[in-house]
Amino acid sequence: MGGDEIASPEARADAVAEALVEKGHLPEGALDAVERIEEGLDWHNGARVVARAWTDPAYRARLLADGTAACAELGFEGPQGEYIVVLEDTPERKNLIVCTQCSCTAWPVLGLPPDWYKSPEYRARVVREPRRVLREMGLELEPEIEVRVWDTTAETRYLVLPLRPEGTDGFTEDQLAALVMREAMIGVARVPSPT
Amino acid sequence: MGGDEIASPEARADAVAEALVEKGHLPEGALDAVERIEEGLDWHNGARVVARAWTDPAYRARLLADGTAACAELGFEGPQGEYIVVLEDTPERKNLIVCTQCSCTAWPVLGLPPDWYKSPEYRARVVREPRRVLREMGLELEPEIEVRVWDTTAETRYLVLPLRPEGTDGFTEDQLAALVMREAMIGVARVPSPT
Amino acid sequence: MDGIYDLGGVAGFGAVEVEADEPTFHEPWEATAFRINLASIGFLRAYNADEYRHAIERMQPVHYLQARYYERVLTGATTLLVEKGVLDLADLERRAGGRIPLALPVRPNPGDGRSEPREPRFRCGARVRVRDDHKPGHTRVPRYVRGRTGTVVHVAPPFSYPDASSHGLPKRCEATYHVEFEASELWGDDAETNAPVVVDLWESYLEEA
Amino acid sequence: MDGIYDLGGVAGFGAVEVEADEPTFHEPWEATAFRINLASIGFLRAYNADEYRHAIERMQPVHYLQARYYERVLTGATTLLVEKGVLDLADLERRAGGRIPLALPVRPNPGDGRSEPREPRFRCGARVRVRDDHKPGHTRVPRYVRGRTGTVVHVAPPFSYPDASSHGLPKRCEATYHVEFEASELWGDDAETNAPVVVDLWESYLEEA
Numbered sequence: 028m029g030g031d032e033i034a035s036p037e038a039r040a041d042a043v044a045e046a047l048v049e050k051g052h053l054p055e056g057a058l059d060a061v062e063r064i065e066e067g068l069d070w071h072n073g074a075r076v077v078a079r080a081w082t083d084p085a086y087r088a089r090l091l092a093d094g095t096a097a098c099a100e101l102g103f104e105g106p107q108g109e110y111i112v113v114l115e116d117t118p119e120r121k122n123l124i125v126c127t128q129c130s131c132t133a134w135p136v137l138g139l140p141p142d143w144y145k146s147p148e149y150r151a152r153v154v155r156e157p158r159r160v161l162r163e164m165g166l167e168l169e170p171e172i173e174v175r176v177w178d179t180t181a182e183t184r185y186l187v188l189p190l191r192p193e194g195t196d197g198f199t200e201d202q203l204a205a206l207v208m209r210e211a212m213i214g215v216a217r218v219p220s221p222t
Numbered sequence: 223m224g225g226d227e228i229a230s231p232e233a234r235a236d237a238v239a240e241a242l243v244e245k246g247h248l249p250e251g252a253l254d255a256v257e258r259i260e261e262g263l264d265w266h267n268g269a270r271v272v273a274r275a276w277t278d279p280a281y282r283a284r285l286l287a288d289g290t291a292a293c294a295e296l297g298f299e300g301p302q303g304e305y306i307v308v309l310e311d312t313p314e315r316k317n318l319i320v321c322t323q324c325s326c327t328a329w330p331v332l333g334l335p336p337d338w339y340k341s342p343e344y345r346a347r348v349v350r351e352p353r354r355v356l357r358e359m360g361l362e363l364e365p366e367i368e369v370r371v372w373d374t375t376a377e378t379r380y381l382v383l384p385l386r387p388e389g390t391d392g393f394t395e396d397q398l399a400a401l402v403m404r405e406a407m408i409g410v411a412r413v414p415s416p417t
Numbered sequence: 418m419d420g421i422y423d424l425g426g427v428a429g430f431g432a433v434e435v436e437a438d439e440p441t442f443h444e445p446w447e448a449t450a451f452r453i454n455l456a457s458i459g460f461l462r463a464y465n466a467d468e469y470r471h472a473i474e475r476m477q478p479v480h481y482l483q484a485r486y487y488e489r490v491l492t493g494a495t496t497l498l499v500e501k502g503v504l505d506l507a508d509l510e511r512r513a514g515g516r517i518p519l520a521l522p523v524r525p526n527p528g529d530g531r532s533e534p535r536e537p538r539f540r541c542g543a544r545v546r547v548r549d550d551h552k553p554g555h556t557r558v559p560r561y562v563r564g565r566t567g568t569v570v571h572v573a574p575p576f577s578y579p580d581a582s583s584h585g586l587p588k589r590c591e592a593t594y595h596v597e598f599e600a601s602e603l604w605g606d607d608a609e610t611n612a613p614v615v616v617d618l619w620e621s622y623l624e625e626a
Numbered sequence: 627m628d629g630i631y632d633l634g635g636v637a638g639f640g641a642v643e644v645e646a647d648e649p650t651f652h653e654p655w656e657a658t659a660f661r662i663n664l665a666s667i668g669f670l671r672a673y674n675a676d677e678y679r680h681a682i683e684r685m686q687p688v689h690y691l692q693a694r695y696y697e698r699v700l701t702g703a704t705t706l707l708v709e710k711g712v713l714d715l716a717d718l719e720r721r722a723g724g725r726i727p728l729a730l731p732v733r734p735n736p737g738d739g740r741s742e743p744r745e746p747r748f749r750c751g752a753r754v755r756v757r758d759d760h761k762p763g764h765t766r767v768p769r770y771v772r773g774r775t776g777t778v779v780h781v782a783p784p785f786s787y788p789d790a791s792s793h794g795l796p797k798r799c800e801a802t803y804h805v806e807f808e809a810s811e812l813w814g815d816d817a818e819t820n821a822p823v824v825v826d827l828w829e830s831y832l833e834e835a
Contacts, residue, residue, distance in 0.1 A: 034724030127634030229515030322425030
């Protein structure tokens, strides 16, 4: 038995990891193997997907028709990427992703999600008052623009394909990918024009 | 300005009380006057009401017809006692009081409520699974007995009139009042027979 | 508002813990908090009871659930005394020697303009349905009865309609009704048997079923 | 279960705080917690992802709201490793040098016995109503769409029905539907304009509208 006080999360995590390995439930190195999987979960992958879609109309069509296969084409697949649906922003529609019940995300293309995405504030509010939340986060949308909020309640994992910003004619795929931020692929921001 | 840390509730309460008096918003002694009102808010008052109803059929009839007036008859009135409705337990029906949204109670006859009544556990669960909650609290009710839960959502304040226990024939009103506990007047317990 | 304070029927809570021989106040500051609030409503008339309930409901949700009862009382009262300009937050924080967490700002309810009292519309035995409203401000309809149908078992006298009085809208008094709901109407197949719930509802919350 | 974790539409929360240049993990133990869980599901197969989600939902509600994300991950994983008999709580607490709060016990869902897959029943454009169920155990229907009517905008492939797989009931796969709800259908007069919500729902949650 431990003391009467609640152990710190750190002590608890270490205790569980140590016991799993010591009792032979996990082979030595299993946690390191997970770490290698984890390193592949990176939102910069999503930025590559977006940049490709902006420059290659055939890829864009494949991406919108079958997001899972089109992401896998670029090597982006794995846990929480089993069924990816891409949501296309248009001048008339802004898409937005949330997971109100936990914090599901398309890990292979969006990475492990940031704290704000996992916060009760975002989860509670964005399905109910998306315009207000976006405004507070710095994105003011005209009333004519539809805000469509996608709640990740089942096994579909979403990726927002944002609008290509003005002033990027002739940009290479790499240059474009460098402009794309995670927030734009979750849908709470637009990709800004290069300055 | 204070420090960056959140002040303790004690420091906050003292700060507000001090400022209210010092700035002249409350006359000296106002908080003491409230204390005197507060001393009259006592669940033993309710026990007297119950004991009277058990021994005086005419009072019982008045109590069930107009709880506010019948409580005032015994001198029990004041804040949160403006409209009291008495709920009569019968062998076929057990009544139970809760306030799911805050913790409203008939102060003049039930006193300021105990912590368990104000807990999220009681407030959340008792409207949904009253039998289970009662069982956990030590009161097992046969399925034939209706459990009627009264949620104090408006200005009515309830008092449960419990069943008079067996083995109290010939007891005086004082003897009976000594048997009645607050829990029985909230409805989560029966008044036990004297031992 | 559809807030965290509206706990009726929320699943996942554990056992109700009863403290034997519980004192009215566990610490002296709890009594102070209680008296501050009662004096602010009753003597000072700085705010009314509906504003007070709403101020507590506006507490940051995690703070609300963490705080014990009298910390909620204190936070509600302090918030209103500051919002009404009676006390100054910076002055209070200086006195307290630390930060004082207040409730979040009000979101106003739209008023319906009515203020005249009227005769109670429903009688005992009437079947009524609870309106499925989602007001941004204070309301006393628990979420668990919205859209549900029940039976009036008692008509109480008119009381001030809190959705208005908590937001400085024209005061009106109207009857409240004790409405009985079958457990299965509220909780479906998961309901206990023979366990109805009676909820006390202002007339404006109800429509004919 | 109608638990506190089901946050969609709950009012009273403040601003969303965005941290600039946020790292994936703020402290090393967060990475450990994440890896423990992924290894327990993927390598050890001690539990499945639906059981894991439910274990987090079963956390004591105040603990749930207070805890940051990776403490929830850790608590869910630890609870299941103990419940499944893989690890021993007393041993873990000895190693940790203190108490380890676990989630509260499971309340089982009743099963409906079905396990065979079937062809999707609804097509794009179909009008569907969400069943107004109150399951005691795990379900992925948010409370804010129960009883509401929407339109199917996409049919996803069959996935394991979580209300069953999270409770050891016969596994069955069925289509999920992206169902679009008008904001006013969900939030009434308080809704923003031109702000529909799309929710991904298993077929068993839906009925023809």
